[in-house]
Amino acid sequence: MEMILFTIASAVAVFATLMTIVGRNVVHSLLYLILSLLAASVLFFLLGAHFAAVLEVIIYAGAIMVIFVFALMLMNQGQKTIEQENRWLTPGMWLGPALLALILLAEVLVMIAGGHAPAGQTVDSRQVGVALFGPYLLAVELASMLLLAGLVGAYHLGKPMLDRNRQRRQP
Amino acid sequence: MIDTGIGSPAAIFGILLSAITVSALLIWVERKLLAVWQDRIGPNRVGPFGLLQVAADMIKMFFKEDWIPPFADKPVFVLAPVIVFATMLSGFAVIPFAPDVGVVDLNFGLLYFLALSSLSVYSMILAGYASNNKYAILGGLRAAAQTISYEVFMGISVMGVVMLSGSFNLRQIVEAQRDGWFIAPQFLGFCVFLVAAIAESRRAPLDLPEAEQELVAGFHTEYSGMKFGMFFVGEYLGVTLSSALIVTLFFGGWLGPWLPPLLWFCLKTGICIAFFILVRGSLPRPRYDQLMAFGWKILLPAALFNLLATGAIALTVARI
Numbered sequence: 001m002e003m004i005l006f007t008i009a010s011a012v013a014v015f016a017t018l019m020t021i022v023g024r025n026v027v028h029s030l031l032y033l034i035l036s037l038l039a040a041s042v043l044f045f046l047l048g049a050h051f052a053a054v055l056e057v058i059i060y061a062g063a064i065m066v067i068f069v070f071a072l073m074l075m076n077q078g079q080k081t082i083e084q085e086n087r088w089l090t091p092g093m094w095l096g097p098a099l100l101a102l103i104l105l106a107e108v109l110v111m112i113a114g115g116h117a118p119a120g121q122t123v124d125s126r127q128v129g130v131a132l133f134g135p136y137l138l139a140v141e142l143a144s145m146l147l148l149a150g151l152v153g154a155y156h157l158g159k160p161m162l163d164r165n166r167q168r169r170q171p
Numbered sequence: 172m173i174d175t176g177i178g179s180p181a182a183i184f185g186i187l188l189s190a191i192t193v194s195a196l197l198i199w200v201e202r203k204l205l206a207v208w209q210d211r212i213g214p215n216r217v218g219p220f221g222l223l224q225v226a227a228d229m230i231k232m233f234f235k236e237d238w239i240p241p242f243a244d245k246p247v248f249v250l251a252p253v254i255v256f257a258t259m260l261s262g263f264a265v266i267p268f269a270p271d272v273g274v275v276d277l278n279f280g281l282l283y284f285l286a287l288s289s290l291s292v293y294s295m296i297l298a299g300y301a302s303n304n305k306y307a308i309l310g311g312l313r314a315a316a317q318t319i320s321y322e323v324f325m326g327i328s329v330m331g332v333v334m335l336s337g338s339f340n341l342r343q344i345v346e347a348q349r350d351g352w353f354i355a356p357q358f359l360g361f362c363v364f365l366v367a368a369i370a371e372s373r374r375a376p377l378d379l380p381e382a383e384q385e386l387v388a389g390f391h392t393e394y395s396g397m398k399f400g401m402f403f404v405g406e407y408l409g410v411t412l413s414s415a416l417i418v419t420l421f422f423g424g425w426l427g428p429w430l431p432p433l434l435w436f437c438l439k440t441g442i443c444i445a446f447f448i449l450v451r452g453s454l455p456r457p458r459y460d461q462l463m464a465f466g467w468k469i470l471l472p473a474a475l476f477n478l479l480a481t482g483a484i485a486l487t488v489a490r491i
Contacts, residue, residue, distance in 0.1 A: 027247065027300060034293070054282040058326075062289025063319060066296065070315045073300045073308060124278065125339060 006046050013039035026072050030065065037061045048122040183274050190263050194407035197444065199225050201407075204445060205452045229400075237396030240302070247301035252398045255294035255405035258287045262412045267342045269425045269432040280341035281333065284416060285326055288371050292318040294405070295373070295380055295390045302393040310389025313459065314380035317370055320466045325367035327474040331360040331481040332420050345424035352423040359477040361421045363470050368417060370466075372409035374447060376454040379462060414443035 016036035023029035037060045044053035132140050199214060199222060206213025214221030239248055265280035267273050277283055292315060299311015333339060335356065336347035344353075354361055370377040381389030391402045418424060418439040425432035427439075457465065 025244075027244070027297075031247070031250075031297075050279050051282075054279050054286050057286040058282065058289055062286060062292070063322070066289075066292055066315055066319055069293070069296050069300070070312065073296065073311065 002046055006043065009039050009042040009046065012036075013043065027069065030069055030072060034061050034065050037065065051123060051125045051128050182272060186263055186266075186268070186272075186274060187260065190260065190408065190411060191404070194404050194411055195225050195229070197407040197410065198228055198403075200444075201448050201451075204448050208449065208452050232397055232400040232403075235396040237398065240304075240393050242303045243393060244301040244303065247297050248393075249398070251294050251298035251301060252394065252401035252405070253294075254297070255291050256401045256408070258291040258294070259405050259408035259412055262287045263415075265341055266412070266415045267345055267419060267424055268436050270342075272433055273342075276342055277340070279339045281329060281339045281344070281420075284412075285322070285329075288325070289318075289322050291371075291405075291409070292322075294402075298394070298402075299390040302390070304393055306387045307390050307392045310380045310386050310392070314373065314390055317373075317377070317379060317462065320463060321367040321370035321470075324363050324466060324470040324474045325371060327471075327478055328360045328363035328367065329420060331357045331477050334481050334485050341419050341424075345419060345426065348423040348426060352421060352426075354421040357421060357477070357481070359473055360481075361417075363474045363477070364420070365417065366470060368413040369447070369450065370462075372406060372413055372447075374406070374410060375451040376456045377462060378456065379459055382456060410444060410447050411440070414440045414447065417443050 013036050016032045016039060019032040020029045020036060023032060037056060041053045041056040041061070044050075044056060202224070203213045203221070214224040217223040217227050239245055262284055264274040265277050265283050267276075267280075295314035295318070296311045299307045299309075299314065302308070332344060332353050335353060336344045338344060338347070347353075366377075373380055379389075380386075381391065386392070391399055394402060415436075418436065422439050422443075424439075425436045427435035430438070
């Protein structure tokens with residue numbers, strides 16, 4: 001049963017990702033990408049990583065991709081971008097990515113054939129928290145510093161506009 | 172004897188049916204309650220107390236011309252109303268109606284709700300994009316910014332409840348309130364959650380994505396017929412879902428003396444929905460920048476303070 005669900009979810013993920021790359025309309029491509037993230041979340045769930053599954057939806061599908069759609073909506077150029085995509089997607093450029101993906105596929109096949117596939121076990125939120133703030137504390141702190149840098153950078157980029165608005169308000 | 176346990180077909184079907192019925196009835200309830208508070212009579216033409224107004228509205232919606240504008244992005248245009256309906260309905264799966272009534276007993280019920288509410292924003296953004304109309308796109312942009320911001324405070328504000336109960340499971344959260352509802356120790360968290368819930372369901376006074384006076388009808392300007400109907404009912408589904416969750420998290424869910432648990436739950440949810448309507452009837456809509464400033468400058472620090480204080484108290488006093 002789980003194997004069937006897993007296969008279906010993986011097939012959806014692979015197909016959606018493929019459509020993301022092949023699609024000519026940017027927004028449709030993004031919708032496929034969101035679908036692929038949702039399928040990945042189902043995979044996490046099937047492997048027993050429920051916490052990661054829900055977080056994948058909340059953070060990737062629910063927040064980051066929304067920003068992507070938001071930006072694309074503002075920059076959407078319609079027919080012009082579709083023609084541009086047509087020019088970029090030449091048959092020859094498939095070779096590189098296809099070869100790399102083939103290597104990954106071979107690895108997966110070897111793992112499955114050799115019985116090295118990791119067994120699923122349920123991980124609850126407490127275990128995730130203990131792991132994050134125990135052995136991986138340094139990584140968490142580094143990530144938080146990185147995010148802080150991003151925050152400061154965003155403030156710096158937005159500041160000229162803030163000042164301009166203030167000046168406009170004071171006659 | 173029909174099996175009505177958690178996850179049985181009867182329970183799933185009953186919950187789906189009652190969720191949709193209640194949301195449709197809310198159209199009438201809202202107009203009637205607003206009328207009472209504004210000293211008017213409200214709908215009273217169709218049926219007793221105007222109760223058949225819902226049926227009349229439905230018939231009107233079904234027989235309207237259901238058209239897709241030629242300049243719209245057709246597949247996305249059709250997809251958008253489905254998303255809000257589907258996400259809101261599947262949200263009811265984790266709501267603990269009573270000890271033995273519900274669809275699924277999920278260990279991550281609360282996170283599941285947050286995930287669904289963050290997915291429902293796509294419906295607004297995509298509707299705004301697919302309509303290819305400047306008012307719709309402005310509504311979609313507002314919806315995106317508003318929902319993403321208020322999602323943050325919503326997520327942080329419930330963490331106090333999670334700390335006190337030690338679980339993301341909504342049933343265990345209800346059980347943890349046997350000694351007292353979380354509204355008392357988590358009053359700050361409740362206030363933040365309430366405002367965020369109103370913003371997430373895009374109800375007046377925080378209905379900026381569809382502000383009639385400035386944006387025609389915002390993101391659903393181009394929608395008509397049953398597609399508009401799905402946005403309409405989806406909004407009421409959102410109100411019902413948020414009320415049910417507020418009751419679960421802060422008002423003890425099904426807990427209460429004398430009456431059966433299911434009745435307690437419905438009663439509390441009903442009062443909460445009425446409060447949502449009262450807020451709509453009594454508060455003016457803020458300006459857009461005021462909404463964002465209020466969120467980031469007041470609600471975020473309040474939610475963070477609540478998180479820190481709850482954590483400190485839980486560690487020193489209660490030693491959970």
